[in-house]
Amino acid sequence: MRVELDQSFGVHDAAAVTRRDAAAFAARLAQANPREIIEAAARALPGRLAVVSSFGAESAVLLKFVADVDPSLPVLFLDTLWLFKETLAYRDTLVARLQLTDVRTVTPSPSALALRDPKRDLAFRDRETCCGIRKVAPLAGELAAFDGWISGRKRYQGGERTALAPVEADGPRLKFNPLADLTRAQLNATFIAAHLPRHPLEGLGFSSVGCSPCTHRPPAGGTGREGRWGGLAKTECGIHTGLPAATGADS
Numbered sequence: 001m002r003v004e005l006d007q008s009f010g011v012h013d014a015a016a017v018t019r020r021d022a023a024a025f026a027a028r029l030a031q032a033n034p035r036e037i038i039e040a041a042a043r044a045l046p047g048r049l050a051v052v053s054s055f056g057a058e059s060a061v062l063l064k065f066v067a068d069v070d071p072s073l074p075v076l077f078l079d080t081l082w083l084f085k086e087t088l089a090y091r092d093t094l095v096a097r098l099q100l101t102d103v104r105t106v107t108p109s110p111s112a113l114a115l116r117d118p119k120r121d122l123a124f125r126d127r128e129t130c131c132g133i134r135k136v137a138p139l140a141g142e143l144a145a146f147d148g149w150i151s152g153r154k155r156y157q158g159g160e161r162t163a164l165a166p167v168e169a170d171g172p173r174l175k176f177n178p179l180a181d182l183t184r185a186q187l188n189a190t191f192i193a194a195h196l197p198r199h200p201l202e203g204l205g206f207s208s209v210g211c212s213p214c215t216h217r218p219p220a221g222g223t224g225r226e227g228r229w230g231g232l233a234k235t236e237c238g239i240h241t242g243l244p245a246a247t248g249a250d251s
C-alpha cells in the first residue's frame, strides 16, 4: 500500500510522501470503523507498524480492537518511572486478558535522567523538559524502527484532539487514530460488551490516568482530561505534537 501510493505521487521526500499518503488514507477511511482502520494500517505496513498505549483509563478499548485484528502487533508502553503502581498492574491484567504477545515497555534513558533529573524533581519544576526526557525522546527512539503507529486519541477529548483525522502524518511516519470518531458512550459500551476490566483508579474518580505527579481527579462533566496537568496550560505531553527525528526511545 505504502509503495503503491509513493509511486503514484511520484515524489521522494519522505515527509511529503507521508503527508500525501496520510491524506489519501484519511479520505479512504473517513467512514471506516476502528477495526477497519487497524486492518488497513496492518495491511499497509506489515512488520513496520506499532501501537502506543499508556494502559490508562481508556486504553483497553483500543487494545481490544488491536487484539481482534492481530494480538502480535508490537505495543509500546511508555513507563516514565512516574506511573501509578495500579497502571503497571492494569497493564499486566490487560496483556493477559487480551493475550497481547508483543508488549514492549519503554523507559527513559538512564543517562538523560542522571543529567537532567538527578534529584527526581523535574516533574515539579519543568514539566516540558520532564515529558521530553521521559516520554518524547524515548518514544522517538523506539519508533525509529517503524513506519507508522496507532494512537488511542478521540475527538471528544477536546483541545487539539477536536479535529483529529483517522490518519495523519507524523514526520516521516503515518499515525492512525482508529478511535478518532468514537463517542464516550460508544467507548463505555465497548467496555461493557467486551467485558473489559476498568483501570483500578477509575473507581476513585480518575477518568484519565498518567504520571502520578501530573494526574488529579478532574471536575465532573468535562472531557475527562482536565485532571492531567490540572491548573496548567499544558494539555499534551508532546508525543502527539511532533516527535523529534531522534533515534532513541519512550512515551
Ligand code: SF4
Residues within 6 Å of the ligand: 080, 082, 122, 123, 126, 127, 128, 130, 131, 132, 134, 135, 210, 211, 212, 213, 214, 237
Ligand atoms: S506527565 Fe509529569 S511526571 Fe510524566 S513525564 Fe510529563 S511532567 Fe514528567
